[in-house]
Amino acid sequence: MSRTGKNHKRLDGFQRLLLLFVICMVVLLGYIIWSTPGSKPVLTGAVAQMQEYSGVESPVTAVLLNFRGYDTLLEVMVLLLAVIGTWSLTEAFFPVQRSEISPVQMGAVRLLAPVMCLVAAYLVWQGSHLAGGAFQGGAILGAAGVLMLVTELPALRTIPVLPLRIGLVFGPLFFAGIALICLLFTGDLLGYPKGAGGWLILLIETACAISIGLTLALLFAGGRPDKEFIWKNNP
């Protein structure tokens, strides 16, 4: 049809010029990458040196939640901001249940959702010594939420709004609270007291994983809960 015809359209003058420019840029950048001497990691030594003080064995987790914990704190806030933006723009659209959910789909959700929660918890716990952590666990939790959203479970319509809001801010506030408490006790923002780093990181990761999972699922739902729904629950 017309779409396939459109795809075969020849490029006009400006687009050819742009193509030439992009190719030149890629070639130039490729030459830079090629001529850069073999990567000599500068910070590996520094991280390895401080590893034992971080309280965790995985270097990536140590960087994320201890040495550069400030970045991660702001990153969690970015996720929260995205949900706030989404909620202030549109309402989530839940179609009225037209037919019964097929038993196969229902069975799959019943089997998969608990396993996904278990895997998420395992990933968060694993973050202290191997690859894993709050974001990986949160992504699995979010996927479980998306699975339930696409199944259009009727139970999802009856979730009150307040717990959702509390769940969204729980992780970021917990993280910020720990950061402030550390500021009071040790004088540094997110400067964990000696020996307490390990379990503090695990607590923060657990709280953040729950919030991140909820955030991702709500971003997929694409908007705040129905208005009539809020009225019904907050008369």
Added chain:
Amino acid sequence: MITTLIYSLTGLILFGMGFFTLIIHSHPLRKILAVNVMSTGVFLILVATAYIPLGEGEIDPVPHAMVLTGIVVSVSVTALALILACRIQETSNSSLPGRKQQGEVPEESIR
């Protein structure tokens, strides 16, 4: 060395493709996808520079942590951009640029 180079150049080509699409297409969805392809290319380059062959030392955790942060930020940016694009289409009378007019289904029949 050669592994790093292959991954870096692949990331670079992805970045170039995304950049080209970002400029020549006017439809917001294509722009959002283009930015995602560009960011994937950048993540690939960053992870590739941190690559060290097995047994030749520890990995460099700092680029890994940066990429993890970047992925999360790009996910939230994509979600917000998609909602904004939907919102533009809902509130504007004309359809989005770069889209055929006659094949358009009226708004009410979709919702």
